[in-house]
Amino acid sequence: MPFSEFLEARRADCRALVAELSKQFAYVGILGSDIRSTRLGVDKNTSDIGEGGLTECGFVIKMHNGRAFFEYSLDDVVGDKSALAQRIVKSVRVAEALRSREIEVPVPHDEHLIQSFSRDCDFEEYSDEAVLETAKRVRDEILARDGRIVNAMVRVSPYTVSKLFVSQNRELDQFYSWVNAFCAAILADGEKMVMAHEEAYSNRMGEVLKTLPTRVSPLVEKAGKLATAKPITPGVYDVITDPSISGLIAHEAFGHGVEMDQFVKDRALAKQYVGKYVASPICNMHDGAAAAFSAASYFFDDDGVLAQDTEIIRNGVLVAGISDLVSATELGTAPTGNGRRESYKRKAYSRMTNTFFCPGKDKLEDMIASIKHGYMLFETNNGMEDPKNWQIQCTAEYGIEIVDGKLTDNYVSPVVMSGSVPELLQSISMVSDDFRVIGSGGCGKGYKEWVRVADGGPALKVKVKLA
Template structure:
């Protein structure tokens, strides 16, 4: 049985949701109730300071009604039964709804929880801080050229209950991530850095660091001190998984959020069923992947998690949706209706967005590049929906030449220590 660890007030309200949904259905073509609670923690430890900060808690109830053309919502802070019942009465009394037959959905019932071996909710903040301190201490003493070593820990605890005429669902999603950053100084006073991260829907068991992993970060930072600069120009590139994921996230993640289709702010809307890349390219969004950081069991509108294929063999097939955008566009829903918290509107937003695996080895790809760059470590990315452009930045690359092994380089184009490029959807 799933160990939900629901907040007491949320667990206490859950048995009454069936009656509230029944009352809502007597007034609206479709009615649902969402209970959601989010808490979190952030710890930063480096050579100069330590910071521990709790995320501002957000806990409340969302009442939703839908008549086929308009979504209506009422947010109520907390989980008090009387407040929710009164809120439902006031909410429904003020609506003018169209007649509409909501499409039947299969029954969805169940309790789900992230499997954890070392549960963050059963650890004290002091225990977490001590672990970060111990790791940071092991980082900073690795080399005399290290001028700072930073450990950043983030934790997000989500609890959710969802009820509608065919659903009684609850989930606990536990997310953790940790970054280690090594900053070094060269003999000429130049400063370089490298980092590595670990994350997942999991507990502290995924945050163990081997000696080899730590040394790779140190070696990466030190290698950038003597790395050659890239000459400005155009290059063939091969991207490491993190860089590939960032490109995917910006282009066919943010770029295909269908609420932007309705606002006519997404160029991707004009490329459905058109070729957008090589036939080798397949792109997915999938919140059901066990252990991945963006995973969950159902979205904030009660849609069970499952994969959505966005690009199939180079052809753009569809975007990701919430209930309203799917209905307005006349397309199938995906499990991407998501809220920042109970007080915010639901939008179509990503979960885990990624390129499907290919069949070529890295060695084979490098052998096909006459003069190019292997981009190894990303630092940021951004996109613009309207024109389909995106930009990603990297801090490290390896130069590839015919008949030579990879050699380290420090990508620089416009911004020190970073490489930038833009890709724009071709006009067809």
């Protein structure tokens, strides 16, 4: 599968528009985006092949007038460039009342770089019919396993991404693909109803279609266990987090806190802690589109900055944050390749990509054995950041009680973990030697601007409030 023909056909138009707008603006960069996504799904009674929510095709132009930034999103850049440039300038006009408030930020660096990137994609080897057949087979197997299962859902969501970036000195293009899939079961046990799910994801459809059927047994077993789950007695516990929950902590506790557009706005306490201890000395954390391989791995970001691997915490000390082009320019630092947009219709912000704790030296079984009474928490449900005040809320789908160093059969669900970020990170007392980045998540900034992210890490032993 090749890079978008549409964007290729508009490459010269982008160059011409950059040249035209450069007559009025000190910096001009255009991002063209052509994302094709599909959603193939079945449940007990229905099937569905539709367009996925990521599908888009259009352009966004970023400009700098020597003081502030301007952006304009549009569907196409074809046609008379002089007329288009006039339309753009008119559309981003600032009302008279606000003109004196324009910020003064230096013009971004625009270093010379011309490069193409592409990743292998096997989607053309698998027809919609073949994907749907696998989904139906997995659904039927889930339904057949347990008479209490009243519905089963299977969904496969492949997408391809083509992006073109053209500025005065840079011309980059990239093509890559990804596929997320999940299967879920709704189980009714008397008055209680539970939903359990399992995931499969890869850049290769073949791998996902091979993995999905292997998730049926764990899914059905988990649904049965969740039907027995009780509410947790609120309190502070010794807790082991699975890689998903470790990733959620990395993401919510510190990932959002080191997004450097928050530094610019004095919205992140982390700004004052660079070079200082913020976590246990056995804690190390990274972020970067090039730091791991997942749905959040790209070659260059939406500002045309190459993907990187940023070390955020080294041995408990905060080393650096992550930035987009605008915040890096304002702070006088080099951008880290974390400028991301929900779509070409939205603004670029400093956003996480692959965010994770690094593996340690402990064995998971030793970690569990070290707990007299506590819980092991599994599977991210959701989380919420508070980078200014370093509070955290993370919700796990379920937990399993640990008694006298052993996992029991006692499930609790859901489990909300909350408290102070420094207390939580400083309470990390053991870190397992295994490691997994979960590659299918989504993340908002505040309550909007959704992008694909991944997070993970090893298992962590922490002390935290559960409710």
